[in-house]
Amino acid sequence: MDVPVRPPKRLLLNAYLLFFLVHDNQVGVGVLGFQRLIAEFVYQDAWIAVLLAGLFVHVTVWAILRTLRLYDPTDLYGVHRVVWGKWLGNLLSVVYLLLLAAPVLVIIQTYTEVVQTWLASDFPSWFLSLVLLSLVLYGALGGLRVIAGMCVLGIFFTVWMVLLAYFPLQYAVWTHLLPVWEADLPSMMKAVQKMSLTLSGFEILYFVYPYIRDRQQAMRWAQLGVLLTNLLYLTAMLTATVYFSHEQLMRNIWAQLSMLKIIQIPFLERFEYVVIPLWVLVLLPNLLLYTWASTRGLKRIFSLSQKKSTIALLFVVFAAGFFFNTRQKINTLNNLFNIVYFYAVFLYPLLLYPIAILRKKWQTRQEVAKG
Amino acid sequence: MLGPGLPASLEEVVGQLRQKLPRSADLVVRTLHRGQLGVFYISSLIDQDRLQRSVLAPLQRLGGRAATPQALLDIVPLGSVQVTRALADLIDGLLSGWVCLVLDSQKQAVLVQVDATPQAAEPQREYAVVGQQAAFTEDFNTNVALVRKMLPDSSLCNEALSVGTRSKTRLSLLYVRDIASEQNVNSIRQRITDLEIDSVTNISVLSHLIDDNSLSVFAQMMLTERPDLVTYALMEGKIAVLLDGSSLACLAPCTIWDFMKTSEDYNMRWNLALFVRGLRVFAMLSSTLITALYVAALTYHYQVIPINLLDSLIESRLRVPFPPLYEALLLEVIIELLREAGARLPTKVGQTMGIVGGIVIGEAAVQAGFTSNILIMLVALGALASFTAPNYIFGMVIRLLRFPMILLAGWLGMLGVMFGTAFLMLHLLRMTSLGHPYLWPLYPLRWKNWREALLRIRMPAYAHRSSYGRPEDTQRFSAVHAREQHDIDE
Structure with missing residues (x-):
């Protein structure tokens, strides 16, 4: 495996696409129901937790891009190889690519749960995952350019939903937000950590970075993408806090969808029936990006054909779906990944960056010594 | 005198002409009188008969005795003549259908107007209320002339190729040399010359043979009968292909939006045109989805319909014995039958049939309790909307897409419609036309x-x-x- 990644010029993407890629990969099923998990610990201060977690993401994204810039142009697999050496590096890469494949399963299972709860309780899980995975296969075979295109179209078709916050805000009780900053630090930290699965997705930067044409612009667009996500989550959290009382919010697993129920326009009501199917366009970029990044790793480390490994991966995800057939199991899966992702996606880049710097310095010194 | 003058020797004149008008297959260069007299013209713009009688025949009789431009003027029995010393005049003359006579070592040229007015047809398929009333014909030279007349530019290239090992059909590749990218021209030329086929009789067959993705329902090269659309396309750097015997031109590369444009969009004032174009895009989008959404909502998600509206929906469906899916499919098939029958019949009979189909069948279907009023309205609206597509083939694609959408809606409800839409998006994102993205500038975002x-x-x-x-x-x-x-x- 070569450390530098130099894709052919026709496959390169403009840096502004990172805005769409990062934002779209962050927003997924999580946003439909994250409010309860946060408010559980910090009550009316939940929006502060969202804000803090968001700031944390900005820092992590900064660390990710600085790490990549050290060995430009490369991806995480390349960085692992340089920093940790052949064996440890590849081992870490394999762990990471497995972590990237996991969200494909988590997202599909969670979405299935949403569909079965809200739309049709008799919708067979395996069939839903079969359809979604076929779509993913068709898109992933088109390569990163098609995936990025799906992110752009997905955002165009779903961004208007922010305006739907207007309806619940008509019933807002703003005093729900008072008093501000009542939570103590440990519970605030716990709430911030609970945001990790919802906020994750920016780690895709580690893998798409070498495919960016003007990489010096990458930082700006990636940070803007994260900013948009944070604003969106902040809006969602604030809306839920002022719309529901704390007790109500604790009883609503999918708070975002519950809020949509009250919307009425002359020819349409019960917007959750519109929004849940439309959410396919939000999920699809996530599924595509994670599948791509994960199979990309298989190609980088083991030189496997990405076409074949994509088919294999999607098949494994399909098969694994049969084991996660109850609410309990899916919940356990979600909780587990909340913790694993907190370490792998939020903390690990912050650890990797200083080590990569030290490694780079040590390397240069050795080269100088060699002459 | 503007620009460089004519060089003295005839050979140099010919050389400079070929350099200024490269890749012009219809540029004719003849020398008469043992190399003393050069005769140049662009054959597609010329009235061959007049050229024969009034220019070539007198010159032949003269047999080399005319050594001055004046002598040439004396023997040509035509009114519009001109003597010039500038090369630019000579090229402009050629491009507007004049014949140029150049004597060796005289530094002067005689221009004689013998242009033909190309006999354009009436546009039948792409009619425009405001705009040119000309369409391509089945005569090859006329078609080339129609484009050349609208764009008398020396950069307009006209490459002659032929296709079909048996049919040897003539084919013209038109593009503006300094606008169209060389890469596109090469790739389309390569695709045509690489074809190994016995005969190609129609340009649409040719366009299917050379497009990027032959599995897709979407056409990747646009066929048009309007010379003005071809001219706009050439000015955008596109390439036009004309085939002998076909009254359509093929344009490439094309985006999906090109299929939604009419020449009226260019001819009307911008605010009107923008409104109409917006309406058209909206019509095509809703035509694809409207029946499917009705089926999905009525079969699975009646909750999304407010109670007042639901009342009237239920009332109209009270006597209908079928589920919405069958009801919708039945009506859609009837509409498609009407359209297909109408397309096969002469106009006058077609009108009668429209009345029979639209009013009699529609009215009777409701009376008999086969369908509901509201669905008839929606299906008719959808059909109407699909007919706003400026391109007939594209309208067909829109109508075809409705069927899988309706089936998905009847099967999986709204989720099915979204699966269909998502697949369509991925498909369009993967499509290219001559290697250029099909959804541009929506994606790649420009x-x-x-x-x-x-x-x-x-x-x-x-x-x-x-x-x-x-x-x-x-x-x-x-x-x-x-x-x-x-x-x-x-």
Whole structure:
């Protein structure tokens, strides 16, 4: 495996696409129901937790891009190889690519749960995952350019939903937000950590970075993408806090969808029936990006054909779906990944960056010594 | 005298002509009188009969005795003649259908007007209320002449190729040399010359043979019968293919938005055109989805319909014995039958059939309790909307897409419609036309190009040429002048 990644010029993407890629990969099923998990610990201060977690993401994204810039142009697999050496590096890469494949399963299972709860309780899980995975296969075979295109179209078709916050805000009780900053630090930290699965997705930067044409612009667009996500989550959290009382919010697993129920326009009501199917366009970029990044790793480390490994991966995800057939199991899966992702996606880049710097310095010194 | 003058020797004149008008298959160069007299013309623009009788025959009789331009003028029995010393005049003359007679070592040329008026047909398939009333015919030379007349530019190239090992059908590749990218021209030429087929009888067959994705329902090359659309396309850097015996031109590379444009979009004032174009895009989108959404909502999600509306829906469906899916499919098939029967019949019978189909069948179906009023309205609206597609083939695609959408809606409800839409999006994202993305400028996102590709705004905004197809000359007119602004009373 070569450390530098130099894709052919026709496959390169403009840096502004990172805005769409990062934002779209962050927003997924999580946003439909994250409010309860946060408010559980910090009550009316939940929006502060969202804000803090968001700031944390900005820092992590900064660390990710600085790490990549050290060995430009490369991806995480390349960085692992340089920093940790052949064996440890590849081992870490394999762990990471497995972590990237996991969200494909988590997202599909969670979405299935949403569909079965809200739309049709008799919708067979395996069939839903079969359809979604076929779509993913068709898109992933088109390569990163098609995936990025799906992110752009997905955002165009779903961004208007922010305006739907207007309806619940008509019933807002703003005093729900008072008093501000009542939570103590440990519970605030716990709430911030609970945001990790919802906020994750920016780690895709580690893998798409070498495919960016003007990489010096990458930082700006990636940070803007994260900013948009944070604003969106902040809006969602604030809306839920002022719309529901704390007790109500604790009883609503999918708070975002519950809020949509009250919307009425002359020819349409019960917007959750519109929004849940439309959410396919939000999920699809996530599924595509994670599948791509994960199979990309298989190609980088083991030189496997990405076409074949994509088919294999999607098949494994399909098969694994049969084991996660109850609410309990899916919940356990979600909780587990909340913790694993907190370490792998939020903390690990912050650890990797200083080590990569030290490694780079040590390397240069050795080269100088060699002459 | 403007520009360089004519060189003395005839050979040099010929050389410079070939250099200024390269790749022009219809440029005819003849020498008469043992190399003393050169006769040049562009054959597609010329009235062959008049050329024969009034120019070539007298010259033949003269048999080399005319050594001066005056002598040539004396023997040509035509009114419009001109003597010039400038090469530019000579080229302009050639491009507007004049014959040039150049004597060796005289540094002068005699221009004689023998142009033919190309006999354009009436547009049948792509009618425009405001705009040119000309369409391509089945005569090859006329078609080339129609384009050449609209674009008498020395950069307009006309390459002659032939296709079919048995049919040897003549074919013309038209493009503007300094606008169209060389890469596109090469790739389309390569695709045509690589074809190994016994005969190609129609340009649509040719376009299917050379497109990027032959599995897709979407056409990747646009077929049009309007010379004005071809001219606009050439000015955007596209390439036009004309085939002998076909009354359509094939344009490439094309985006999906090109299929939604009419020549009226260019001819009307920008605000009107923008409104109409918006309406058309909306119509095509809703035509694809409207029946499917009805089926999905009524079969699975009646909750999304407010109670007052639901009342009238239920009332109209009270006597209908079928589920919405069958009801919708039945009506859609009837509409498609009507359209297909109408397309096969002469216009006058077709009208009668429209009445029979539309009023009699529709009315009777409701009376008999086969369908509901509301669905008839929706299906008819959808059909109407699909007929707003400026391109007949594209309208067909829209109508075809409704069927899988309706089936998905009847099977999986709204989720099915979204699966269909998502698949369609991925499909369109994967499509290319001559290697260029099909959804451009929506993706790859090019905000600056939205004004010419998606929108239609006022003329000064079009100083830059659309970057689709990577044109070589990027400027249409001076942007500085277009941006000039004045204060009040200045």
